[in-house]
Amino acid sequence: MTQTQPAISVRGLTKNFGTLEVLKGIDLDLMPGEVLGLIGPSGSGKSTLIRCLNMMETPSGGQFLFNGREVTAKFRDVGNKIGMGNLRRNVGMVFQHFNLFPHLRVLDNITEGPRTVLKQPRAEAEAYAIDLLAQVGLEDKASAYPAHLSGGQKQRVAIARALAMKPEVLLLDEVTSALDPELVGEVLAVIRRLADRGMTMVLVTHEMGFAADIASRVIFMEQGVIAETGSPEDILRNPKSERLRGFLSRFHG
């Protein structure tokens, strides 16, 4: 297999909520090792798009391939088509509101997926979880409950939980939007390290500086379509369209 096959490839992807057309035909290839920044005004469809990429939302139409295999809306694989369960084992997601499991200790939050879905033995799952906690700087919180963590700590645990599945792709949906400003940095630092290590990522973000910094490519979405795409330099420093200029000006002040 060549290095050039995209991890995720979508063509003409659409998503409707009732009569509301949220995505109006998205074409997108995500290459291994790529860090893709998705920006755009609220309601532009960027969150819906990223949620389609692990079938958290089922697309209404279009083609969706993961490592060249068609994705089906069934939980299990169907023939050569990859099911949602299998897809999500390989495409992790981190949410805006963390969504940690409040009844489980930090360590158990991280080992839950490996143990129940991947059927890893407890010792193996815990050893890796402790390793991941060290990577996000929270090795001392292994036995704490999520309620006793700060927002930034919760989000770092959530990232570790997603990484515990050893995903090929990580989707980050506005992961710093619910954080107090002083806690954003610690989460971004973790993501930056992932990017440096070659993790394939898609991030929906309002942190333009951060997107410029770590993204290998930035997509500007508006009204359900990809309005502009290019390097961070192109998109954020030399925006072509009036709309993108208008959108960015609100962040530069």
Place this chain on the structure above:
Amino acid sequence: MYNWDFYTVMQSFDLFVYGVWTTLLYTIGSIFFGVIIGLAACFARLSRFASLRILARSYQELFRCTPLLVQILWAYYALPMLLGISISNVTAGLLTLSLYVGSFYTEIFRGGINAIDKGQREAAAAIGMSGALAMRRIILPQAVKKMLPAFINQSVIQVKNTSLLYAISVAELTYMTSVVNSETYRPLEAYSLAAVMYFVMLFPLTQVADHFERRMRRSD
């Protein structure tokens, strides 16, 4: 001045004990079956199949919106006519109590599950869990905590509801008290003692419910 005489009534203490025992058996039995019925109806109501949802909802409303006493009498006197078979008071009593409490449990279970943030379901799905696995490992453990106070409350009511089986001569505490009364002609002592016995059974349960409710509020 009324001359209290518990001695006469106490001579039939074994009848009270028998009544308490029967009451407990019907309570435990109907709660056991009620939980099974309640879980089944709850998942039917959360199902994506409209027919299951409608079926469960109809069952619930039928039993929640008619008096338990009427249900008991209907199951014992009317249902046998309809089916052409005889139904013992034990069967009629246990069946009705179970279905009745099950209809309330359905609502308690459903409420507990629905109270869990949908982000929990999404987070479970995002690590590759199936709906069933997520329900078992993530949703239910959290929902049970939320359900517990309401569940215990409904179960307390259930203990008292067994007294309605008096109407079809099931030998539970209230019926046995009436037996003692008819033997001793001491209604004041007999029914007072029965009330005390119900109280002794139920007071600890309400305390347990309060305890869980306090603990739940603390963790919120």
